[in-house]
Amino acid sequence: MPNAPRRPGAERPAPESDAPAAIDPLAYSWLVALGMMTIGAITGMLFLHYRNPPATSSAVSLGALAGVLVLVAAIERALEPLVHFQLLGADPASRAVRCLGLAAALAMLACGFFGFGVVHAFGDSATPRYIDVIVTGLGIGALTKPWHDVIRGIERWGHPPR
Secondary structure, three states: OOOOOOOOOOOOOOOOOOOOOOOOHHHHHHHHHHHHHHHHHHHHHHHHHHHOOOOOOHHHHHHHHHHHHHHHHHHHHHHHHHHHOOOOOOOHHHHHHHHHHHHHHHHHHHHHHHOOOHHHHOOOOOOOHHHHHHHHHHHHHHHHHHHHHHHHHHHHHHOOOO
């Protein structure tokens, strides 16, 4: 029927915009963190391959724990200026994700350079050393935030607000 009135709910859809869709900042931060971890893993594996440091044995498992704590503390202290000057972002969630990525990348690089791996240090010799670099780097990277919180708590306890 050509002269029939239109229904009130029948509107045309809005035309599609040519502008690209906005990227979620937190998703972008995760992509940046994964990119940093990938670069750290590849570099750590290259260090492990070309330097060929001696393998750790299971007899040094307590030394492995000490090595983990030393690397965690060193990486946490290296990230502190970046966090203080907000070089990794101003948003707290994005900054935490990028800190995790950078900490894991630095840990993988150090583990590959020194030939350090907790899986081999605790007795599993069947796992390839390249996988050990990734696992140890991710573990050390994940431990930097709790270690940072412990240091902050000690600083607040030592210097209470007046």
